[in-house]
Amino acid sequence: MWFSFSTNILIFITAILLYAVYRRENIPTYYLNFVLFTGFSSLLAAFGHLPIIEASTGNKLMFVSRFLNFLSIYAFMSGTLQFFNYLQNIRYKLVNIALLLIFMYWLARYNVFTPVIIYSILSLVLVGVTSFLLNYKAHTDAAIRVIFGVGILALAAIIFSLFKSEENMLAADIGHFLIAAALIVLMTGFSKLTKNEIKN
Numbered sequence: 001m002w003f004s005f006s007t008n009i010l011i012f013i014t015a016i017l018l019y020a021v022y023r024r025e026n027i028p029t030y031y032l033n034f035v036l037f038t039g040f041s042s043l044l045a046a047f048g049h050l051p052i053i054e055a056s057t058g059n060k061l062m063f064v065s066r067f068l069n070f071l072s073i074y075a076f077m078s079g080t081l082q083f084f085n086y087l088q089n090i091r092y093k094l095v096n097i098a099l100l101l102i103f104m105y106w107l108a109r110y111n112v113f114t115p116v117i118i119y120s121i122l123s124l125v126l127v128g129v130t131s132f133l134l135n136y137k138a139h140t141d142a143a144i145r146v147i148f149g150v151g152i153l154a155l156a157a158i159i160f161s162l163f164k165s166e167e168n169m170l171a172a173d174i175g176h177f178l179i180a181a182a183l184i185v186l187m188t189g190f191s192k193l194t195k196n197e198i199k200n
Contacts, residue, residue, distance in 0.1 A: 007176035008046035014180040015039025030079025031190040037072035077123040145189025152182035
């Protein structure tokens with residue numbers, strides 16, 4: 001129980017340190033928000049999962065944690081679409097917002113983690129990885145790190161989905177370590193987006 005609590009806190013501390021170190025660099029605000037929201041989501045999840053917390057309070061904490069997850073993923077996807085100028089297309093803008101609202105409605109109705117996982121796959125893998133692959137030659141150093149970071153996040157999600165249980169939290173702990181590592185890799189990738197390439 002307490003080890004899982006601490007591995008969630010590890011993600012929070014990692015995110016805060018990354019934000020503090022990189023916020024003065026020329027990194028698009030969307031990507032900084034992605035890391036920050038991920039950190040605060042994990043902080044709330046750490047307390048939301050504690051058995052000593054009253055069930056109703058724990059559920060509320062988990063709802064807010066998942067809501068922040070959505071904001072985090074939305075920030076990543078919006079930052080990527082904006083950086084590569086895809087948001088100039090009104091259809092992409094509308095689809096981007098519509099997806100967020102649809103999945104948030106799913107969360108509000110059932111308060112489960114499933115919509116977060118599916119939204120992550122659509123946003124981080126399909127949109128994020130595809131965008132960096134399409135622009136790989138122009139942003140090679142950043143693309144390698146971002147794609148690798150998303151791959152680590154995907155591995156964490158797979159381990160979490162397949163092996164986590166209430167009796168055995170080892171899969172969740174491994175997933176938490178992988179998420180913290182992914183944030184570091186992703187931020188080094190974001191920092192490779194040079195000043196004259198950024199379109200805030």
